[in-house]
Amino acid sequence: MGSKYTKRYTGEIKRDAIALVDSSGKTVTAVARELGISPEFLRGWYCRAKAARGKDVPGELTSAERDELRRLRKENREQQQTIDILKKRRPSS
Structure with missing residues (x-):
């Protein structure tokens, strides 16, 4: 409200x-x-x-460009989280 x-x-x-x-x-x-x-x-x-x-x-930006940027930022965030998780699982040398 x-x-x-x-x-x-x-x-x-x-x-x-x-x-x-x-x-x-x-x-x-x-x-x-x-x-x-x-x-x-x-x-x-x-x-x-x-x-x-x-x-x-x-x-x-056009509406379509804003939508694409929003989608790409979300995808990037998800991929970064995956990378961070995989880094934590890797044994240190």
């Missing part, structure tokens, strides 16, 4: 707000004010949506 100061927004509200920024020609701040959403929230949603589409955010 979030704090009493944190408002949760549904995926639909986020998508609609992002679409409004794209279609209205207004700034993120202007759209956020109209909708009563924090400009920082909407800016974050908008940047992540652009990154997920692979557009205009240099250095930002």
Whole structure:
């Protein structure tokens, strides 16, 4: 549960707000004010949506790339644990 100061927004509200920024020609701040959403929230949603589409955010990973990175990090962690276990089982010389 979030704090009493944190408002949760549904995926639909986020998508609609992002679409409004794209279609209205207004700034993120202007759209956020109209909708009563924090400009920082909407800016974050908008940047992540652009990154997920692979557009205009240099250095930002797409959703697919983030998923792959998460998977690879988990795989790496598991392999390192296996290596550590095998090292402990090996008799010292």
